[in-house]
Amino acid sequence: xxxxxLVSTFLLTIVVFFVLDTKLGSIPPIGKxxxxxxxxxxxxxxxxxxxxxxxxxxxxxxxxxxxxxxxPHIFAxxxxxxxxxxxxxxxxxxxxxxxxxxxxxxxxxSEIVGEKALEYDREARRRGMGFGADNAxxxxxxxxxxxxxxxxxxxxxxxxxxxxxxANYPVEYKLLDYKPEPWTVKKTALLxxxxxxxxxxxxxxxxxxxxxxxxxxxxxxxxxxxxFDVNDPIIPKDTDWGFIDSExxxxxxxxxxxxxxxxxxxxxxxxxxSNNWAVSGDKSYSGHPILAxxxxxxxxxxxxxxxxxxxxxxxxxxxxxxxxxxGIISGFNTHIxxxxxxxxxxxxxxxxxxxxxxxxxxxxxxxxWKNTSVRVEEIKIRNQKPYIDSVYYTHHGPVTYxxxxxxxxQKEGYAMRWVGHIGGNNQRTFLELNEGKNYHDYxxxxxxxxxxxQNFVFASTDGDIALWIQGQFxxxxxxxxxxxxxxxxxxxxxxxxxxxxFNAHIKNPERGFVSSANQHPxxxxxxxxxxxxxxxxxxxxxxxxxxRSKEKITIQDFKDLQNNNFNxxxxxxxxTIFENMDTSSLNSDEQEVYQQIKSWNFYSDINxxxxxxxxxxxxxxxxxxxxxxxxxxxxxxxxxxxxxxxMLKNHPNDAFMDIQSTPDKETANxxxxxxxxxxxxxLKQWESEHGDYKWSDYKATFVGHILQALPAFSRFxxxxxxxxxxxxxxxxxxxxxxxxIVEMTSPPTALGIYPGGQSGNPGSKxxxxxxxxxxxxxxxxxxxxxxxxxxxxxxxxxTLTPKQ
Amino acid sequence: xxxxxxxxxxxxxxxxxxxxxxxxWSVMIAAxxxxxxxxxxxxxxxxxxxxxIFLFWAVYAFWLGNSNDFVLSKKIAVLxxxxxxxxxxxxxxxxxxxxxAGVAAIFGKQCxxxxxxx
Numbered sequence: 001x002x003x004x005x006l007v008s009t010f011l012l013t014i015v016v017f018f019v020l021d022t023k024l025g026s027i028p029p030i031g032k033x034x035x036x037x038x039x040x041x042x043x044x045x046x047x048x049x050x051x052x053x054x055x056x057x058x059x060x061x062x063x064x065x066x067x068x069x070x071x072p073h074i075f076a077x078x079x080x081x082x083x084x085x086x087x088x089x090x091x092x093x094x095x096x097x098x099x100x101x102x103x104x105x106x107x108x109x110s111e112i113v114g115e116k117a118l119e120y121d122r123e124a125r126r127r128g129m130g131f132g133a134d135n136a137x138x139x140x141x142x143x144x145x146x147x148x149x150x151x152x153x154x155x156x157x158x159x160x161x162x163x164x165x166x167a168n169y170p171v172e173y174k175l176l177d178y179k180p181e182p183w184t185v186k187k188t189a190l191l192x193x194x195x196x197x198x199x200x201x202x203x204x205x206x207x208x209x210x211x212x213x214x215x216x217x218x219x220x221x222x223x224x225x226x227x228f229d230v231n232d233p234i235i236p237k238d239t240d241w242g243f244i245d246s247e248x249x250x251x252x253x254x255x256x257x258x259x260x261x262x263x264x265x266x267x268x269x270x271x272x273x274s275n276n277w278a279v280s281g282d283k284s285y286s287g288h289p290i291l292a293x294x295x296x297x298x299x300x301x302x303x304x305x306x307x308x309x310x311x312x313x314x315x316x317x318x319x320x321x322x323x324x325x326x327g328i329i330s331g332f333n334t335h336i337x338x339x340x341x342x343x344x345x346x347x348x349x350x351x352x353x354x355x356x357x358x359x360x361x362x363x364x365x366x367x368x369w370k371n372t373s374v375r376v377e378e379i380k381i382r383n384q385k386p387y388i389d390s391v392y393y394t395h396h397g398p399v400t401y402x403x404x405x406x407x408x409x410q411k412e413g414y415a416m417r418w419v420g421h422i423g424g425n426n427q428r429t430f431l432e433l434n435e436g437k438n439y440h441d442y443x444x445x446x447x448x449x450x451x452x453x454q455n456f457v458f459a460s461t462d463g464d465i466a467l468w469i470q471g472q473f474x475x476x477x478x479x480x481x482x483x484x485x486x487x488x489x490x491x492x493x494x495x496x497x498x499x500x501x502f503n504a505h506i507k508n509p510e511r512g513f514v515s516s517a518n519q520h521p522x523x524x525x526x527x528x529x530x531x532x533x534x535x536x537x538x539x540x541x542x543x544x545x546x547x548r549s550k551e552k553i554t555i556q557d558f559k560d561l562q563n564n565n566f567n568x569x570x571x572x573x574x575x576t577i578f579e580n581m582d583t584s585s586l587n588s589d590e591q592e593v594y595q596q597i598k599s600w601n602f603y604s605d606i607n608x609x610x611x612x613x614x615x616x617x618x619x620x621x622x623x624x625x626x627x628x629x630x631x632x633x634x635x636x637x638x639x640x641x642x643x644x645x646x647m648l649k650n651h652p653n654d655a656f657m658d659i660q661s662t663p664d665k666e667t668a669n670x671x672x673x674x675x676x677x678x679x680x681x682x683l684k685q686w687e688s689e690h691g692d693y694k695w696s697d698y699k700a701t702f703v704g705h706i707l708q709a710l711p712a713f714s715r716f717x718x719x720x721x722x723x724x725x726x727x728x729x730x731x732x733x734x735x736x737x738x739x740x741i742v743e744m745t746s747p748p749t750a751l752g753i754y755p756g757g758q759s760g761n762p763g764s765k766x767x768x769x770x771x772x773x774x775x776x777x778x779x780x781x782x783x784x785x786x787x788x789x790x791x792x793x794x795x796x797x798x799t800l801t802p803k804q
Numbered sequence: 805x806x807x808x809x810x811x812x813x814x815x816x817x818x819x820x821x822x823x824x825x826x827x828x829w830s831v832m833i834a835a836x837x838x839x840x841x842x843x844x845x846x847x848x849x850x851x852x853x854x855x856x857i858f859l860f861w862a863v864y865a866f867w868l869g870n871s872n873d874f875v876l877s878k879k880i881a882v883l884x885x886x887x888x889x890x891x892x893x894x895x896x897x898x899x900x901x902x903x904x905a906g907v908a909a910i911f912g913k914q915c916x917x918x919x920x921x922x
Contacts, residue, residue: 006915006917009913009914012910013908016903016908017904020900030900031828032828034893034896034901035831035901036865036868036897037828037830040876040877040880041869041877043876044868044871044874044875045868711882712882762876763872763875763879767875
């Protein structure tokens with residue numbers, strides 16, 4: 001009996017231990033998690049930002065001043081120490097995010113969250129993320145300086161990780177029950193691939209192939225023109241391209257394989273984009289150029305950006321950094337300022353591959369059989385056996401689609417050709433921008449830059465302003481890469497690249513400003529083929545019209561413009577609707593809603609009702625217009641917003657306006673009325689449940705934690721106006737992720753703000769403290785410290801010293 | 805000093821010391837060891853270490869949270885989900901630590917009986 005008791009109490013103890021020490025489903029290991037000496041209670045604090053810490057490998061002492069926003073101002077005596085400190089400080093405030101993003105980039109999320117991430121991981125591997133990162137490392141190794149800084153940054157992060165105990169792991173590690181691993185140079189390369197995927201990983205080739213097959217060439221060209229009927233390009237229309245003397249690739253005879261493709265890999269958010277602009281000294285109220293940048297990305301916590309000052313006796317820079325990459329990405333130094341918007345160029349093409357047999361060892365090319373290579377991807381899965389995915393590579397790139405992954409047959413596949421795979425030293429651009437002193441340095445810095453292609457805006461204290469559309473761009477024949485191509489025909493290969501000096505650019509234009517907002521980079525007079533792959537059509541026109549209309553520009557103008565909620569899209573369609581829609585059948589509720597939107601001034605401000613009506617109405621109208629595109633098992637992308645409105649206004653009786661599920665023949669006017677009635681009904685319903693459908697309440701903008709917006713760590717119902725087509729591009733969970741304004745005084749004077757906070761710890765008051773100011777359109781003064789002994793505005797100082 | 809009080813204090817002290825070196829389950833070790841050497845009877849076997857560790861964890865948790873205005877605890881209380889109630893989170897924290905300690909103490913008692921009677 002006593003043995004039975006002994007054994008049973010022993011087992012009970014073991015079971016209790018096991019249950020409290022193990023992650024069960026999504027429940028964290030609750031004993032470990034709640035233990036005050038080891039669990040989340042230990043994260044209930046702000047980071048220590050004073051005192052002295054010994055760091056391995058430092059050459060000299062490094063001083064870190066923190067201002068009231070927890071922005072670190074790093075003062076090092078040499079560049080290696082600077083980037084070592086950048087790594088250390090980034091890890092200190094953002095470790096979990098830093099690492100998690102590279103797991104996502106590499107397709108390793110299954111290691112952390114288990115089998116549910118397997119599809120995501122496979123897609124990342126089959127997209128060649130690791131392949132591209134490997135190629136980037138090879139390029140970076142060619143430059144010993146870049147490599148030395150990458151190593152220093154890596155060791156800085158690892159110095160931080162090595163001194164951690166379980167008790168001070170960031171809270172997400174405790175929640176998911178895993179621990180940080182050492183940082184590597186490859187992780188920086190992976191992070192840069194992640195950005196490339198996010199910004200230059202979009203294409204519609206396979207969807208367009210389906211569209212072409214289904215609707216024919218005439219209909220395709222009508223819906224997806226190379227240029228919309230309005231175009232206010234980044235590089236103005238009157239530019240003389242006479243200096244371009246390289247040959248434009250000739251269009252070969254080739255057939256488009258009209259395959260039927262059921263499903264395609266995930267695309268980045270179509271609203272990823274940005275604004276940037278600069279005005280010249282002549283146009284500026286103070287005589288100094290002024291520059292602004294606001295990248296529009298998913299609104300997440302911890303924020304994608306981490307703001308820092310990076311200083312050595314040789315150079316001094318300030319701005320937004322990306323955790324995982326070195327230097328300042330969008331910012332300024334003593335002499336110059338820079339910022340980016342996405343160039344949105346089509347740098348992904350797809351080739352149909354015919355394998356000789358099911359072994360996939362050879363594929364057809366130029367009349368013979370060419371060997372493939374294979375990259376065996378081992379995907380580790382938490383609590384399970386690893387998944388082995390063999391990805392076959394052709395000279396085009398990885399065969400992403402085959403019969404094991406969204407493909408059609410055992411002897412065929414689709415291979416991806418992507419600039420992201422080529423490899424480039426894109427890190428070097430930012431290292432050199434940090435040190436740049438003038439236009440010449442800026443130009444040299446961006447020359448190395450391959451992907452993701454960006455519109456780099458520039459201003460200097462010398463008085464120059466400029467904008468280059470920089471990236472590595474294939475010199476395509478007209479129409480190349482719009483659709484799936486036959487991968488066995490050498491004519492279909494990318495024949496060459498556009499020489500860097502022929503990338504579209506502009507310097508000190510007479511109009512006194514440069515700007516970009518993801519619109520078409522050029523008009524049709526640019527000699528190289530640039531396909532319209534979803535260029536933005538609204539923000540850019542508001543921005544350019546504003547600068548054209550005003551002689552002198554002030555800082556307040558910049559603020560107002562970044563926060564401008566004018567809804568050009570709505571203003572271009574609604575008058576047509578009001579003119580043509582038959583309102584005689586509206587009931588009293590509908591009449592009320594109709595009057596609300598009819599009296600709208602087209603500003604999507606937070607207290608207005610009309611933007612909610614517009615948003616709901618537009619979405620319904622868009623969907624019903626393109627009901628022909630809702631086909632099961634065929635991947636199709638609907639036409640872009642601009643062309644949709646073009647069709648509604650100019651082709652109201654087109655066959656596309658017909659609703660296929662009804663026997664009647666509808667026209668655009670019918671669609672307006674049908675969708676309006678549905679809208680009124682939906683809004684009245686919403687009103688009865690939630691009260692007034694004021695735009696801020698109805699839109700309910702939120703900033704979500706990176707882990708699927710865990711409600712506990714996210715911020716909801718943020719009162720901000722605008723939508724994804726206004727200059728203030730604040731959509732529901734997407735928008736201006738960093739707003740910056742820099743006036744090129746000596747030294748520059750700058751403002752900035754972002755929807756988050758400097759700390760990655762949900763237990764810190766600096767986790768989300770800037771969100772309210774951001775929503776209100778306010779900015780913080782960026783404290784650009786010139787002398788490290790000047791402690792004005794400093795909250796605390798930490799010293800890093802070499803380890804003795 | 806009576807044995808109950810002695811056990812109570814020893815459990816807390818030992819847990820405090822062991823938690824400097826071992827993970828969360830140091831409270832189970834503390835209760836187990838104390839129970840081996842300071843035998844209690846019946847319900848007290850479980851409840852004395854239970855209350856000891858309950859207090860240790862709850863007070864320590866409260867102290868950590870209080871020093872930071874419970875910024876994180878409020879969020880964890882939403883996550884778990886405890887309706888955002890921090891006091892409930894502290895209570896759960898104490899209960900879990902106490903329960904684990906109590907169970908380990910029962911096992912400790914059984915082990916001590918084995919030694920004594922043989």
